[in-house]
Amino acid sequence: MEENIKWSGKTEGGNKRQNQLQHLLRHVPLRAVYCVLPFVILYYLIFKHQRAQSIYDYLRHRQKFSWLKSEIGTYRNHIIFGKNLLDRFFVFSGGVDKFKINMEGREYFYGYAEGPDPLIIVSAHVGNYEISAYVCGRLKKPLKVVAYANETAQMQKFRSDAMAKNNISMIPVMEDMSHIFNITDELEAHNMITLTADRVFTGRRIHTYDFFGASAQFPTGAYYLADRYKAKVLTMFVMRGKGLTYNIYVEPLTIDESIKGRDARAAAYGEAYVKKLEDVLKRYPLQWFNFYDFWNEEESGKVK
Secondary structure (H helix, E strand, C coil), X not given: CCHHHCCCCCCCCHHHHHHHHHHHHHHCCHHHHHCCHHHHHHHHHHHCHXXXXXXXXXXXXXXCXXXXXXXXXXXXXXXXXXXXXXHHHHHHCCCHHHCEEEEECHHHHHHHHCCCCCEEEEECCECCHHHHHHHCCCCCCCEEEEEXXXXXXXXXXXXXXXXXXXXXXXXXXXXXXXXXXXXXXXXXXXXXXXXXCCCCCCCCCEEEEEECCEEEEEECHHHHHHHHHCCEEEEEEEEECCCCEEEEEEEECCCCCCCCCHHHHHXXXXXXXXXXXXXXXHHCCXXXXXXXXXXXXXXXXXXX
């Protein structure tokens, strides 16, 4: 892939500008800052068009939009992504109470979170999953977020401070795979972990599935862990609604108990996950935020 469409794992702006944005949102209404986004997005669409091309292709060939609807949808996709990022900084500036949260499956989320079994929550790079760590309230059991560890020091501090209020902390993904030991420690203690299951984080186990009518690779390491530690598995997708509203969808991820063998069971979990991911994207087609050719077998599922 071209270098300018790879994601480095780092939110743009650097420590100084991220700190300035956080301070700005303490004094300027969020909706007023939204007004700047169209100009920023035009810059990206002009100078980073290859990143935009991947979204256009997704809308045109996977969602089967017309070329005009795909062009408009690409622009709107970037606007939504920008709003999601601003929402996070608004939380960091103290605005967490301004958001309205609708949760379907609340009984699963809090029931499993307070139950005796270890829990794995899987999501994807859709909607604004990160914001759930700030708006869902304080949890009784610790929750560890498995996340790529290449953010700026300022962004890491913003995240850590906001998550700590809800009994949430991070397990950084390391190149030497040492994060696996931290993950297994949490599951052995019957705690909770959460990760995005559309890029490789918990190992190099990958399976190919049909996703929007074409083959795409998804990591299955989380499902091997679930099988080994007898963990419950939930899917959680946090999708942007109108205004400052987020709609959270939580469902158990289950498979036929008659399926035998770890490989077969992990593959079945992955298939169930992919189906739920496809369903939520049919409902929110513009909230897909993998900015590369996800259906390219050499790139699909890799951390960018």
